[in-house]
Amino acid sequence: MSQALNTDRGLTYPGNVGCPGCGANIAVNHALRALGEKTILVIPACCYAIVSGPYPQTALKVPILHSAFACSAVTASGVRAGLDMQGDTETTVVAWAGDGGTFDIGLQSLSGAAERGDDIIFVCYDNEAYMNTGVQRSSSTPYGSRTTTTPGQGWKKTRKKNIMEIMAAHRVAYAATANIAYPDDFMRKFARAREARGATRFIHVFASCPTGWGVASGHAIKIARLATRTSVFPLYEIENGTDYTLNAGGDLPVGDYLTVQGRFKHLAPEDLALVQAEVDRDMALIQEKVAATQVRRAFFKSA
């Protein structure tokens, strides 16, 4: 007779209404394992607003406050202020927004909170389009992607906005990229963000969307891992907006990642070469900043 060893569902209830293979669900599971039950989520309009349960249901054992699309960051700031009034210094307040609610519609609110240095963790779980409403392009949608608003030959010809550089420009205390395919790195970063209280922390989570990207649901993790192994989505941390640490990149060609997805199927070899050049340049920039950080640290240490 089998004896249960670990039947723990963590802080979730079964029966969420996410698509099979939903990367956002995997992201929430990883994040809550690191954050613990003393967590409040503020969720603007996005996939996870629905996945976590349409009224009157909830899929989480931690409180969720649903906000309007444009204001998850400032709502989280408000929740934080309320908790401070109550003398609760233990609870972590997390804004949990999709790329639409971060890169586009939520950007002014996020910028405001970051400029004020509000004591929140802002998480963007990035699936690179407005998936919940039917795969419309966002400013996070990468170059070459087909969406319902960039269909056919009108596939997106502009690159993805670099949200990490925007947050670095705000000199947030801690910013990091995390990938659902790297659970140890992912949870370490969330634990670190939880501990870095008193300042704004930002985590850019790569959360694959099999439905919107045109990959098999079972490949949700595999495709996310490829994003890092091709350096399309390198894993790195930025402290105080200036100090860079690289955790993981990779040397696989971008074609390994792009050509297995329906949204990029139409790209010609010259398009892939263009993406490769862009990825290489971005990676070189990060490496320059990592090197500069090391030089600066060595200088201050010796001084």
Next chain:
Amino acid sequence: MSAWSRPPLLFPVSHTTTEANRTGAWRFARPVFRPKTAPCAAACPAGIDIARVEMFAARGRLHEAWQTIARENPLPAVCGRVCFHPCEAACNRAQLDAPIAINALERYLGDAALAAGTPLASFDAPDLGRKVAIAGAGPAGLAAACFLARLGVSVEIFEAAAEPGGVLRWGIPAYRLPKAVLAREIERILALGVGLHCNRAVDQAFLAEAAGRFDAVIIGVGFSAPVRLHIPGEDRVADGLDFLRRVQTGQTEAPRGEVAVIGGGNTAIDVARTLLRLGARPVIVYRRRRRDMPAFIHEIAAAEAEGVRIETLLAPVGVAADAGGVRLTLQPMRPDQPGGDGRVRAVPAGQAPTVRHFAAVFSGIGAEVGAFWHRPADEAETLRLSHCALRLGQHPIAYVGDPVTPANSVADAIGSGKQAALALHTLFTEGPRAVARALQDCRVGPGPAVSLEIYQGAERAGRASRTVAFADINTDYFPVAARRHPSALPPGRAAATFDETLEALAPGEALAEAGRCFNCGVCNDCDNCRIFCPDQTVQAVRDGRRIDLDYCKGCGVCTVECPRAVLEMEEESA
């Protein structure tokens, strides 16, 4: 304050959970936790659960790793030295970088258990009240004794020589298998309650007498007669196997000067390397090409590194007396079309034979049965299994070892002894009709080897017989890593002594090497399935993983992220 200045706060709050949504209804395929057979295990003639051995070893759980080997093979330290390791040829990791050093790891674990004095598990089987006599204390007889004892049968072994071990004792030189290692592994088998009578050659009179005293007899006397060359002057050719035996009993004399060793198999290599250590200059003379030599490649390389010369495409056609030695007539050969056995035949090349002087000529071309009754007769009542033959009837006789195994190796002999033991146990407990079926049911995957653990209905019995292919492995989890090699004595030093030429893996190296193993088809609790399930429907339970099918949407992430093909998707029936 009026109601206008403080309107009621209308704030919808969830009051139920998503548990009401039985998302399992969305599913059209379900993940199934189905451990499978690793290709190494299916290729192992002794049926060792190698993937599980390496899983324990990688975690430093050496005792459990060794027990896993010893359950199927009571001679790990011996096999870790002398096995031809077909497991490594079958290893899926070869398609990524290099196969796991399974043989070296077996030796490492075998030595660790000898150092710790760990006894063989007896499995506390109830006494069946049956007695079996075993003729021959070679690897097949010893294995049969071990498995019969573990199944509650009392066993007595009768051995013609003064000490047990057979080919392991007399045929394999000490530089490959130190005799202390062999002696201690045999002691451990005898400690299961096995009786051993040395200097007791079994003959047909014994068989007739044994029929009354024993419920069955096992004949495992191996090959005892040298294969003849059938050339003029053959009486001047020394028998290589006899030479190896005499060296084991203390002979240290060898002819001085150049000595010819005829053959291309492991016996020829053993004879040549032994002659070298006793001061001769051996030359191996082989009738086919170098690549056709049946000896292990690493043994050929070691022999050459030590100074053994190899001359190929030369067939001996005559031997004659010569002053201070013999004259050997050699016919140059050329390769021809493959013969019936698929091996390239050698035919005379047309040149005239050459005559060469040697201090002596040894044959190293192997052996055959010493008497007709050492192998089963063609009788209707004889049940032929892959590695043994069982004569049923009033006085059952099981034939094991070289005369009945498809390949003449130590591992095949062990598998043969085990097969006979399980067959006799079934015969005693369920009768003759049940034997074939019972042995079929405890096979390791599609391979011929049988498993005691499967026979006992333990965990391994729950594995699917399908073997895991390289394509089933998620190599994202296995970065390329160099295979660890045990260090060897420098050839110059090795050639001067009978000390063991290969050393054991260093402890850290052994664990790292075991960590390279894919553990094909065996759950090692990596927990990927549980960690990555978007819907948290995977639960870790004592005997594996359970899927909550009320909520599993059938996305397949767990199956794709299972690095070792334990989980698989199965379509839902309509």
